[in-house]
Amino acid sequence: MITIIDYGIGNLRSIERAFLHVRPDVVRTDDPDLIRAADHLVLPGVGAFGACIQEVRQRGLEQPIMESVARQVPFIGICVGMQMLFESSSEQGVHTGLGLLKGSIKELRPSDPTLKIPHMGWNVVSPVKHNSLLSGLTADARCYFAHSFYASDVSPDNVVAVTDYGHPVPAVVAHNNVYGVQFHPEKSHDVGLRILANFATLA
Amino acid sequence: MSIAKRIIPCLDVDRGRVVKGIQFVNLVDAGDPLEQAHVYNSEGADELVFLDITATHEGRGIMHDVVRQTAEQIFIPLTVGGGIRTLEDMRQMLHAGADKVAINSAAIKNPGLISECAGAFGAQCVVIAIDMKRRSQGGWEIYTHGGRRPTGIDGLEWAKEAEERGAGELLVTSMDRDGTQIGYDLELLQALDELVQLPVIASGGAGTLEHLRDALLIGRAHAVLAASMFHFKQVTINQAKQFLHNAGITVRMT
Numbered sequence: 001m002i003t004i005i006d007y008g009i010g011n012l013r014s015i016e017r018a019f020l021h022v023r024p025d026v027v028r029t030d031d032p033d034l035i036r037a038a039d040h041l042v043l044p045g046v047g048a049f050g051a052c053i054q055e056v057r058q059r060g061l062e063q064p065i066m067e068s069v070a071r072q073v074p075f076i077g078i079c080v081g082m083q084m085l086f087e088s089s090s091e092q093g094v095h096t097g098l099g100l101l102k103g104s105i106k107e108l109r110p111s112d113p114t115l116k117i118p119h120m121g122w123n124v125v126s127p128v129k130h131n132s133l134l135s136g137l138t139a140d141a142r143c144y145f146a147h148s149f150y151a152s153d154v155s156p157d158n159v160v161a162v163t164d165y166g167h168p169v170p171a172v173v174a175h176n177n178v179y180g181v182q183f184h185p186e187k188s189h190d191v192g193l194r195i196l197a198n199f200a201t202l203a
Numbered sequence: 204m205s206i207a208k209r210i211i212p213c214l215d216v217d218r219g220r221v222v223k224g225i226q227f228v229n230l231v232d233a234g235d236p237l238e239q240a241h242v243y244n245s246e247g248a249d250e251l252v253f254l255d256i257t258a259t260h261e262g263r264g265i266m267h268d269v270v271r272q273t274a275e276q277i278f279i280p281l282t283v284g285g286g287i288r289t290l291e292d293m294r295q296m297l298h299a300g301a302d303k304v305a306i307n308s309a310a311i312k313n314p315g316l317i318s319e320c321a322g323a324f325g326a327q328c329v330v331i332a333i334d335m336k337r338r339s340q341g342g343w344e345i346y347t348h349g350g351r352r353p354t355g356i357d358g359l360e361w362a363k364e365a366e367e368r369g370a371g372e373l374l375v376t377s378m379d380r381d382g383t384q385i386g387y388d389l390e391l392l393q394a395l396d397e398l399v400q401l402p403v404i405a406s407g408g409a410g411t412l413e414h415l416r417d418a419l420l421i422g423r424a425h426a427v428l429a430a431s432m433f434h435f436k437q438v439t440i441n442q443a444k445q446f447l448h449n450a451g452i453t454v455r456m457t
Binding site for chain 1: 400
């Protein structure tokens with residue numbers, strides 16, 4: 001069962017539907033027991049980091065997430081969901097993340113004035129190391145990004161792919177069973193569906 | 204390797220059908236929105252925009268269903284606009300499956316709505332749509348209510364204010380060019396590029412592949428929106444992408 005953590009922020013139907021495209025068993029839930037029992041766990045996120053992490057905590061979901069991660073269940077954070085995997089964020093105040101990965105979330109500030117903020121649109125996801133999450137993708141595959149903050153000071157060991165936005169921005173991160181994608185795979189057409197299919201088949 | 208310029212078909216929806224007019228009037232039927240969305244998704248469109256051009260109470264209900272059904276079959280971002288007046292309107296469209304919501308008249312009436320929506324849902328899903336007409340003495344003036352009502356507001360000043368209030372993107376339509384297929388207003392696009400830090404979607408006037416190219420290269424727009432030229436199958440999305448790629452523009456090839 002692909003278990004999508006639904007903590008009340010945004011419409012998760014797109015993510016659910018994209019996973020349903022690759023596997024028949026998908027559930028959206030904020031039930032801690034279902035999160036504890038998941039075999040593939042998904043943490044979505046849109047909007048502001050602070051509001052997202054606060055909802056996760058208020059609903060008592062941090063502990064069940066950590067327990068699943070400790071059981072070595074494949075776990076993926078998407079967009080702000082990926083950002084929440086890190087230690088902290090400086091978006092509208094300072095917020096503590098889940099701390100599963102080293103690094104902090106900072107504002108994108110490209111020095112090139114032609115690079116607009118938000119970073120919005122289809123950018124190349126360039127692999128910097130092998131990871132089965134990106135199996136079958138070409139080196140020039142593009143995914144849909146929509147964000148103004150990014151993961152900074154990430155351990156190089158954990159960076160699987162980058163995208164260029166004035167400087168290399170971590171696009172895909174991984175550490176053991178913990179994965180994160182800064183873009184929206186559910187909005188990235190065939191490339192995104194392939195990534196979700198790869199995740200769904202991780203053991 | 205850099206971010207791709209986006210090609211965005213726009214579906215003007217009136218009572219559940221796609222329509223297209225010239226300079227906002229003389230509407231003709233241009234097909235079924237679901238069918239068109241499906242085709243554009245598979246042809247390689249980078250996003251889709253739905254604009255509810257009547258946006259009556261009845262139209263809103265129909266639009267909600269159209270958005271919901273469309274969102275079920277595409278895997279690219281969907282922007283919905285037309286008649287969005289409140290935070291609650293926006294919430295409903297996002298819940299129906301829109302990824303971004305375009306706000307036009309309501310933001311001009313109540314500019315605080317921009318920061319309210321950006322605060323609630325994130326700047327990345329707040330698109331400020333602006334319809335502008337050239338002034339005889341220079342510059343551009345904003346029109347609201349589907350282009351029916353002049354406001355006396357300077358278009359560029361409003362674009363800057365929308366950015367400062369937290370918009371994530373600007374969708375700028377030249378009313379002089381809309382539906383004419385004589386090309387985008389390149390001066391307007393250049394002025395916007397110099398003025399704002401936000402991505403700008405060019406709209407109004409696309410008729411040929413050269414128009415798309417010029418808006419991206421000369422107008423320095425980040426995305427081009429077009430309706431007539433795609434709806435009436437003058438060109439396909441693939442042909443447009445190939446042409447722009449050959450012109451040296453970075454696009455997403457599928």
